[in-house]
Structures are given as C-alpha cells and as structure tokens.
Amino acid sequence: MKYFGRVSLAVIAFFSWTLLIFYYYYVHGNVDEIYVLVAIIYILVGWWLGKQYDKAKFYSEKDPLTQAYNRRYILEKLPKLFSTVDRRKNESISVLVIDVDRFKEINDTFGHQKGDVVLRSIAATLRRNIRRGDYVIRWGGDEFLIVTPNTSKDNILPLINRIERELSETSKQLSLTISISIGVANYPQDSTDFNELIKIADNNMYLEKEKKKKSCSI
Known part of the structure; x- marks a missing residue:
C-alpha cells in the first residue's frame, strides 16, 4: 500500500502548524509547551487521516486477495x-x-x-x-x-x-x-x-x- 495520503497530510499538518507557531511566537514572543504537544497530535491526526485515504484508494484499485489491480x-x-x-x-x-x-x-x-x-x-x-x-x-x-x-x-x-x-x-x-x-x-x-x-x-x-x-x- 502506498503512503501518499499519509505523507502528504502529515507534511501539510506539520507546515501549517509550524507557521501557526511562528506566528504565535512573533506576536507574543514565546510559545507555550502545550502548543508543541498540540502540534504533535495535529501531525498524528494528519497521518491517521492520510492512512484512511490510502486504504480507501488501495481497495478501490486493488483486489484484496491477490493485490493485483481490479x-x-x-x-x-x-x-x-x-x-x-x-x-x-x-x-x-x-x-x-x-x-x-x-x-x-x-x-x-x-x-x-x-x-x-x-x-x-x-x-x-x-x-x-x-x-x-x-x-x-x-x-x-x-x-x-x-x-x-x-x-x-x-x-x-x-x-x-x-x-x-x-x-x-x-x-x-x-x-x-x-x-x-x-x-x-x-x-x-x-x-x-x-x-x-x-x-x-x-x-x-x-x-x-x-x-x-x-x-x-x-
């Protein structure tokens, strides 16, 4: 099974949250530890959603028994x-x-x-x-x-x-x-x-x- 969905959504989550943290640091001069924890959770959720996309795409294209295209x-x-x-x-x-x-x-x-x-x-x-x-x-x-x-x-x-x-x-x-x-x-x-x-x-x-x-x- 390919990892396109997982990698794509995890990368999007990482960069979007990184930009948000930089913005928060620029405005407030510091970043609370809670934001780092939320960022990790955000990336993990992105990975999980990407995994669901990959599974759906796989089963729409492949035969589950043989892994050949359907x-x-x-x-x-x-x-x-x-x-x-x-x-x-x-x-x-x-x-x-x-x-x-x-x-x-x-x-x-x-x-x-x-x-x-x-x-x-x-x-x-x-x-x-x-x-x-x-x-x-x-x-x-x-x-x-x-x-x-x-x-x-x-x-x-x-x-x-x-x-x-x-x-x-x-x-x-x-x-x-x-x-x-x-x-x-x-x-x-x-x-x-x-x-x-x-x-x-x-x-x-x-x-x-x-x-x-x-x-x-x-």
Missing part, C-alpha cells in the same frame, strides 16, 4: 492507455488473458485456502515478470489479465516463458501442479474495442487449453 481500475485506465498509442509508429498494446488450469480441481482436492494460496502465488509471479508500466489485473475468479503497452505478439513469448518457468518452481514449493493457459490479443491490430480484444484473447486462451488437453490424452 477490473474497475483497468476499465478506467484503458482510454488513457489507448490514447497514447501512435499507430504511425506501429505501436501496440498487448492484452493477455490468463486462466488457471484445473483450478476447481485444486479447490475440491486441497480446499479453498490452498486455492487462495495458488491465486496469490500466480499474481505475485505475474507482477515479478512484467515491466514497469505494465498491469496485472484479477479479471475475476481464477482469471487474470496482463496489459502491456508498447509491445507485440512477437516479444510476448519470452514473458510467457518466464512466467511458466517460475510457476514450475512454485509448483514444487507448494507440492501441487500449477499451470496456466494464456491467450493474447493486440490493440489496434486485432481490434480497437477492449471487449472485443478480451474476446479474441479469451478464444486464443481456450485454444491453448484444448491443445494441452489433447497432448495429455495422447
């Missing part, structure tokens, strides 16, 4: 992201739809607490492997998105490989198999509508899932 946040952010794409330079934004394989089976076999651990581990893995300026979103249930500006399908493959390698190590640590299926769509090449991009990436993800099922059955 659906509401990315839907509000997308118009700005799309507006930064310069088509003359062939710039694009890649949207990855990520679905946890056999997640219901994990919940049924190991319990929902273990399922929560799996979701948190996957979200943490996704965050560790993206670039600064990319976004990890919990889209719903066991489905995540990665929105990555200024990239293309060609350089998405190394990202997918890194994620899958790390999840393989996580599987060993948790003593269960964690695998994901990923589908990709690009703005504006595949579509200029976000809902359509999600649909395309989702279809590609299910094609990937079907490939895995067929390879396992052979």
Whole structure:
C-alpha cells in the first residue's frame, strides 16, 4: 500500500502548524509547551487521516486477495492507455488473458485456502515478470489479465516463458501442479474495442487449453 495520503497530510499538518507557531511566537514572543504537544497530535491526526485515504484508494484499485489491480481500475485506465498509442509508429498494446488450469480441481482436492494460496502465488509471479508500466489485473475468479503497452505478439513469448518457468518452481514449493493457459490479443491490430480484444484473447486462451488437453490424452 502506498503512503501518499499519509505523507502528504502529515507534511501539510506539520507546515501549517509550524507557521501557526511562528506566528504565535512573533506576536507574543514565546510559545507555550502545550502548543508543541498540540502540534504533535495535529501531525498524528494528519497521518491517521492520510492512512484512511490510502486504504480507501488501495481497495478501490486493488483486489484484496491477490493485490493485483481490479477490473474497475483497468476499465478506467484503458482510454488513457489507448490514447497514447501512435499507430504511425506501429505501436501496440498487448492484452493477455490468463486462466488457471484445473483450478476447481485444486479447490475440491486441497480446499479453498490452498486455492487462495495458488491465486496469490500466480499474481505475485505475474507482477515479478512484467515491466514497469505494465498491469496485472484479477479479471475475476481464477482469471487474470496482463496489459502491456508498447509491445507485440512477437516479444510476448519470452514473458510467457518466464512466467511458466517460475510457476514450475512454485509448483514444487507448494507440492501441487500449477499451470496456466494464456491467450493474447493486440490493440489496434486485432481490434480497437477492449471487449472485443478480451474476446479474441479469451478464444486464443481456450485454444491453448484444448491443445494441452489433447497432448495429455495422447
């Protein structure tokens, strides 16, 4: 959780009360000790109010379980992201739809607490492997998105490989198999509508899932 609200309000409280004390000293020639005590309380109240702001902002943007951004946040952010794409330079934004394989089976076999651990581990893995300026979103249930500006399908493959390698190590640590299926769509090449991009990436993800099922059955 960021400290913007806490630091900002504490600093405002400090400087406003400092100015008040200087004014009191200028007018009366001294400052009672009680004013110093009140100043400390004033700053602490500012810190507390800032903390409430930070918490409210955090829960308006993040999924509490996984710490990934939530659906509401990315839907509000997308118009700005799309507006930064310069088509003359062939710039694009890649949207990855990520679905946890056999997640219901994990919940049924190991319990929902273990399922929560799996979701948190996957979200943490996704965050560790993206670039600064990319976004990890919990889209719903066991489905995540990665929105990555200024990239293309060609350089998405190394990202997918890194994620899958790390999840393989996580599987060993948790003593269960964690695998994901990923589908990709690009703005504006595949579509200029976000809902359509999600649909395309989702279809590609299910094609990937079907490939895995067929390879396992052979």
